[in-house]
Amino acid sequence: MNKFKYYFILSITTLSLFSCSKDDAAAEITPPRDYAVQYATDLTDIEEYLKNYYIEDVSPDVDTKISKIPTGGTQPSIFSYLNSATFPKLLSKEVSLHDITYKLYYLVLREGTGVSPSNADAVLAAYKGDYLSRQTVSEVTTFSATQFEVVKNPQQFFSLLGTITGWGETFPEFKTGTYSSNADGTISYKDYGAGVMFIPSGLGYYNAGSASIPAYAPLVFSFKLYEINRLDSDGDGILNFQEDINGDDYMRILATGVVNPDDTDGDGIPNFLDVDDDGDGKSTKLEITDANGALIPFEAIPSCDGNTTDPTRIKRHLVKCN
Ligand SMILES: [Ca+2]
Ligand SMILES: [Ca+2]
Ligand SMILES: [Ca+2]
Ligand SMILES: [Ca+2]
DSSP: OHHHHHHHHHTOOOOOSSOOOSOHHHHHHSOOOOHHHHHHHHHHHHHHHHHHEEESOOOTTSOOOEEEOOTTOOOOOGGGGBTOSSSSEEEEEEEEETTEEEEEEEEEEEOOSSOOOOTTSEEEEEEEEEEEEEEEETTEEEEEEEEEEEESSOOOOEETTTSOHHHHHHGGGSOOOEEEEOTTSOEEEESOEEEEEEEOGGGTTGGGOBTTBOTTOOEEEEEEEEEEEOOOTTOSSSOGGGGOTTOSSOOOOOOTTSOOTTOTTOSSSOGGGOSSTTOSSSOGGGOOBOTTSOBOOGGGOOOSTTOOSOGGGGTTTOOOOO
16 A cells, blocks of 8 residues: 555656756765755855845845945845845744754745745746855855856746755745736736745755756745646645645655654655545545535545535545635
């Protein structure tokens, strides 16, 4: 049964943001650095960046441009917005991974007015990415931010489960806005969530890097969250976000022995990946019944919108509808 379940974990559709490094041979012979050691370095770099760079125009509707504060300059650093009562607002959250606790900073320019994705949904977002690095030439070390990608008019949804962890941990803190179609066929977005995330390499590409990003590089992404796409990873007709039992917008695979709030039967596989949520040997897809115990055909499982039937019949699996 478990093997059957794991099949679904492996079959999750994933999209990588960027292609993997072609230098696979080198990656194989060099053991990865210790996560805690690398994280300390990354945090130093990220905080140096936050304290020495500023945003030229903090309006969430413009393309965010981040520059170094010139010598003697009086521009407010990004760090000056830490826990600000008004926007922009620099916040941080803790992410437990690799047996350490990462501090993930993110700047909120605007939260958005629509819906927030869970970390198991897909997003359509405009973004610009920079990596941070230090180069030493003739004993002089220079700290720099280098742009590696910019996407102003996104055409593709990215599954947050298939991208870097930093994306999956940040986008659920934001919401979409509204959009309207223009006469020329383009779409205009308004009131969307907009911000900047500052990602330690352990929540990015780490030792793998990518074609355009060096290994162990902290990443800075400015972004605008335009739309989300709800996914159903285990194909049971219940969308991932509806299998988020404790309703915190996050669903994770945790280490053996760690209690997972999103795992009804406690078998280590969270409901959104578990084809048999309650572990009774019968797949969820085949046991959703109505008030009289009659099976509801998979195709007829109600959606959240426009559902006229009693949603409590699948309450065991479905905890919220917006
Ligand atoms: Ca599902
Ligand atoms: Ca959860
Ligand atoms: Ca389970
Ligand atoms: Ca079952």
